[in-house]
Amino acid sequence: MRKALLCLLACFPAWSAASARVLDVTPAQIARLGIRTVPVHAAETQSTVSVLGRVMPAPDSRIPVVAPFAGAVERLLKLEGARVKKGDALAVIVSADMQFAQAKLKGLEARHQSAKAAAARARSLVDEGIAPASRAEEADAEAASVAADLAASRRAMAQAAATGSGSYQLLAPADGRISAISISVGEQVAAMQPALNIDTKDEMWIEGQLPASAIGRVASGDSAMVEELPGASGTVMAAGTSIDPRNRSATVRIRLNAAPGLVSGQTVRLIIQKRAEAGSFNVPRAAVVELKNGPAVFVARPKGFEPVPVKLLARGPDEATVRGGLTPKDAVAVSGVAELKAASLQD
DSSP: OHHHHHHHHHHSOOOOTTSOOOEEOOHHHHHHHTOEEEEOEEOSEEEEEEEEEEEEEOTTTEEEEEESSOEEEEEEOSOTTOEEOTTOEEEEEEOHHHHHHHHHHHHHHHHHHHHHHHHHHHHHHHHTTSSOHHHHHHHHHHHHHHHHHHHHHHHHHHTEEEOSSSEEEEEOSSSEEEEEEOOOTTOEEOTTEEEEEEEOOOOEEEEEEEEGGGTTTOOTTOEEEETTOTTOEEEEEEEOOSOBTTTTEEEEEEEEEEOTTOOTTOEEEEEEEEEOOTTOEEEEGGGOEEETTEEEEEEEETTEEEEEEEEEEEEOSSEEEEEESOOTTOEEEEESHHHHHHHHTOO
16 A cells, blocks of 8 residues: 555656646546545534533422332332333232221321311301401311311322321322332331333433533534434434533533434433534535645546645544535545545645
């Protein structure tokens, strides 16, 4: 290859900015040096920044399931990955607190009926002018207080179903898929302790760390793609504008439109893109070289290659976005570029 390069350099005439700028390269030399070309194409998007991120469920899709009453885990009825419907039994927990809660609920229901009746009598007496208005207000306040306690008790009981043997079944609060279980058989659990997580959607998001240099350059609506995973793409939903002192970065959240092969908790690298500038082109990353006057690409011409200066707008893992004297019909060299660069510097 070195011998072929020396031969090529010897065959090139002296070159300068005032010349025709085309490096004469014969088909035989192109074959010998392995020069390959690729057409340019008008850029629709350009890379903005590359960030690391962690795959997670959509922010509003993960529901924690808590044990409403303290007790000991007797059985797990559903395991990770299982699909469940609202009201399905997830686990059995032995609990004396459940029996107490049932008795308390019955007592609250009786108190609520009594408080409502008392409030109605007080309002009637006020309407007849027999009692002052304050009496009705006090009765209404008492009824409202009991109603609030009753509602809280019913909400707790709605998460459980008594089995009649001193235990209760922990119930699914919504349709979904069990993503994690944080309790085990025989374990003691406290009241309101998280027991499981249910993901109610299959939608996946990525939370990434945006470096300080990219703050202000990434905005909601920008597109994103996962490196080395074709088809995994998404849209930026939120981008932070201030630095977290703990990691010296801002948070960016991407909703994935498609996530083939990705699982929750996985770490991936993302390329965030924005709409490209008008008149810009995407070329293979390897096509861009640094010459004396700045970045350039070697454009194929009938008799060889012309080094065309370009402005480098963005550089991604595979492509670079440039603007300069290019047309949609041009093709640029992507291999043998080092040899062309060496030849262009001979003047």
